Every structure is written in C-alpha cells, then in structure tokens.
Amino acid sequence: MINPVYSASPDRYENGMKYRRSGKSGIMLPEISLGLWQNFGDTAPLARSREMLLHAFDNGICHFDLANNYGPSYGSAEATFGQVMQKDLAPYRDELFISTKAGYDMWPGPYGNLGSRKYLFSSLDQSLKRMKCNYVDVFYSHRFDPDTPLEETMQALVDIVRSGKALYAGISNYPHEAAATAYRYLADHDVPCLLHQVKYSMFHRNPETEGILQQAKEAGSGLIAFSPLAQGLLTDRYLNGIPQDSRAARDFSLKKDSITDEMLDKIRALNDIAAQRGQTLAQMALAWDLKDDLVTSVIVGASSVRQLDDNLKAIRNTEFSAEELELINKITETR
Numbered sequence: 001m002i003n004p005v006y007s008a009s010p011d012r013y014e015n016g017m018k019y020r021r022s023g024k025s026g027i028m029l030p031e032i033s034l035g036l037w038q039n040f041g042d043t044a045p046l047a048r049s050r051e052m053l054l055h056a057f058d059n060g061i062c063h064f065d066l067a068n069n070y071g072p073s074y075g076s077a078e079a080t081f082g083q084v085m086q087k088d089l090a091p092y093r094d095e096l097f098i099s100t101k102a103g104y105d106m107w108p109g110p111y112g113n114l115g116s117r118k119y120l121f122s123s124l125d126q127s128l129k130r131m132k133c134n135y136v137d138v139f140y141s142h143r144f145d146p147d148t149p150l151e152e153t154m155q156a157l158v159d160i161v162r163s164g165k166a167l168y169a170g171i172s173n174y175p176h177e178a179a180a181t182a183y184r185y186l187a188d189h190d191v192p193c194l195l196h197q198v199k200y201s202m203f204h205r206n207p208e209t210e211g212i213l214q215q216a217k218e219a220g221s222g223l224i225a226f227s228p229l230a231q232g233l234l235t236d237r238y239l240n241g242i243p244q245d246s247r248a249a250r251d252f253s254l255k256k257d258s259i260t261d262e263m264l265d266k267i268r269a270l271n272d273i274a275a276q277r278g279q280t281l282a283q284m285a286l287a288w289d290l291k292d293d294l295v296t297s298v299i300v301g302a303s304s305v306r307q308l309d310d311n312l313k314a315i316r317n318t319e320f321s322a323e324e325l326e327l328i329n330k331i332t333e334t335r
C-alpha cells in the first residue's frame with residue numbers, strides 16, 4: 001500500500017511537551033526524545049517505525065537519537081530514518097534535532113571502531129547517506145577510547161563541526177576524567193560540548209555517584225539520559241512473565257536471567273509507588289530522571305505507539321516528595 005502524504009499535526013507544540021535548555025547552549029530539547037537503537041532496524045516493520053516516528057513528531061518530540069550501528073542490522077536504523085526523512089519529514093528538517101554517533105563496532109578492520117579521526121569522519125559520511133541528511137545536529141564520540149589520544153578524537157569533532165556536517169559536538173559514556181578533558185578541549189576550540197549522553201535510571205545511578213551529572217552542569221554541557229526505563233525493566237512489561245515479543249525474550253542486551261524474583265519484587269514495589277502517584281511505572285521512571293535540572297532530556301526506546309503515548313504522559317508530573325524519593329532509594333539501593 002502506498003503511504004498517504006504526511007502532514008504534521010498543527011498542534012505538535014501544544015500537546016503538552018516541555019522543552020529544556022541544553023547546558024549553556026542556544027538549544028532547547030524536548031524533555032522526551034526518541035531513540036532508534038533496537039526497534040527501527042530492518043527486522044522491524046517499516047510501517048510501524050514510520051508510525052512511531054511521525055507520532056513522536058506530532059507530539060512535540062523533535063529530537064531523534066541514532067548511531068551508526070543501530071538496527072539490527074548495523075546501519076539499518078539510520079536507513080529506516082532516511083526513508084521516513086525522505087518521504088515524510090524532509091519539509092520539517094529545520095524543526096528536527098537529529099543525532100548520530102560513532103565509537104562502537106561498525107565495519108571490519110582497524111578503522112571501523114573506537115575513536116580515531118579516520119573512523120569518525122568516514123562513519124559520519126556513511127551515516128549522512130543512510131539518513132538522507134546533509135548534516136546532523138549533534139555528532140557524538142560514542143565512547144571514550146583509551147588507546148587513541150583524546151585530543152585526536154576531540155579535534156575530529158571540532159573539525160566535523162567546522163565542516164558543517166554537524167552543528168554541535170557531543171560525548172557519550174565518558175568517564176569523569178576523560179569527560180573533564182573533553183569539555184576543556186572542546187571549549188578551548190570554540191566548539192563547546194552540547195551534550196553528554198549517559199545511562200541513567202532509578203536502577204542505574206552511576207552518573208550520580210560518579211559526579212557525572214554535576215560535572216556536566218558545571219561544564220555548561222547538557223546531559224541526556226539513555227535507557228531511562230532500564231530497557232523495559234522499569235515498566236509493567238515483565239510483571240506477568242516475559243512476553244514473546246519483548247526485548248528480554250531476545251536475550252541480547254537485556255538478559256532473561258536479569259529478571260529474577262528479587263528484581264520482580266523491586267519492580268512491584270516501585271509499581272505500587274507509581275500507582276499512588278497516579279502514574280504507570282514507565283511514567284514514574286521517566287519523571288524520576290527529569291525531577292531536577294541536571295537532566296536535559298530522556299531518550300526513550302519504544303516498540304509501539306501505545307508505549308510512546310504512555311511515556312509522553314510522564315511529563316505531566318515530575319515532582320517527587322522527599323518521602324517518595326527516600327522510598328525509591330530504599331527499594332533500588334541494592335542493585
């Protein structure tokens with residue numbers, strides 16, 4: 001069937017989405033962004049991917065997060081995005097904030113991984129072709145590479161921004177010390193870091209305990225949280241077993257054996273607090289990430305429009321009482 005011509009909802013910025021400034025930059029990002037890591041590859045139906053992308057945009061989600069190897073297969077999430085870009089979203093390019101990254105395994109040989117200038121430049125060129133874009137809004141070094149001089153990786157980001165192929169530079173998964181050097185280098189070269197992208201949820205507190213959240217704020221960088229639902233654990237998805245179509249059933253990035261009785265007890269206890277707040281657990285988990293100004297945006301993954309709609313309602317209440325926070329800490333502290 002031929003897709004009907006897409007026309008974006010005229011209410012897309014009046015549907016309740018809120019926007020936060022990314023660090024000390026001129027960029028505002030939606031509190032909820034959509035990530036294309038697992039559910040938009042060539043094994044997922046294109047019609048469903050398109051529906052989710054357009055539904056997100058119609059509801060004020062103007063930031064889409066990609067990386068070279070998102071799929072599966074590698075590159076195919078960018079290719080899916082490129083198809084939707086070409087057919088539907090091209091007239092809205094100036095309303096979109098699109099990211100991609102390089103840093104993990106992408107192609108064979110010594111130049112398809114980690115942090116060399118060679119890899120970052122080649123990878124971005126490939127990404128732009130797949131995404132049918134002339135430029136991305138932010139290009140990330142996807143991880144710190146201890147064997148490449150950080151100056152080489154950072155200078156590549158600086159030069160990529162100067163080339164116009166990316167408007168801003170970002171880092172992802174950088175440990176504290178490397179992040180400090182990265183922030184300094186980028187600022188000294190007049191390409192201040194726009195975002196540090198890190199895993200952060202009620203179940204994954206390292207950015208708090210390692211001072212990464214505070215560090216980003218002090219450096220004037222935004223901070224964007226990935227896997228805010230702990231890949232689906234912080235939802236009602238696994239309360240009655242492991243559904244066949246779920247991420248845990250695929251047993252790859254979310255292992256079946258992580259869903260223990262002890263884990264389910266915690267999820268149920270958190271689910272009860274969410275219910276008392278009048279939220280689903282997914283909504284409470286996203287709200288928790290957004291409870292203060294240390295996080296600019298949360299990047300959710302979703303495998304259906306229904307999940308996306310559930311998640312969108314999180315921003316209606318991001319306030320927590322001291323008692324709620326203490327209770328949540330007690331439940332999650334042993335993980």
Ligand SMILES: NC(=O)c1ccc[n+]([C@@H]2O[C@H](COP(=O)([O-])OP(=O)(O)OC[C@H]3O[C@@H](n4cnc5c(N)ncnc54)[C@H](OP(=O)(O)O)[C@@H]3O)[C@@H](O)[C@H]2O)c1
Pocket residue numbers: 034035036037038039065066142172173197198225226227228229230231232233235236237245246247248282299300301302303304306307308310311
């Ligand atoms: N920088 C990095 O290194 C890095 C690493 C990982 C991710 N990321 C980025 O962060 C994005 C999000 O990561 P993620 O996919 O792990 O995020 P997540 O939001 O923690 O998990 C997404 C999964 O949770 C389930 N889910 C979502 N909403 C739900 C709801 N309302 N009710 C029930 N279940 C729900 C779905 O699982 P089912 O599929 O089972 O339905 C979905 O696939 C990625 O797409 C990517 O852009 C970046």
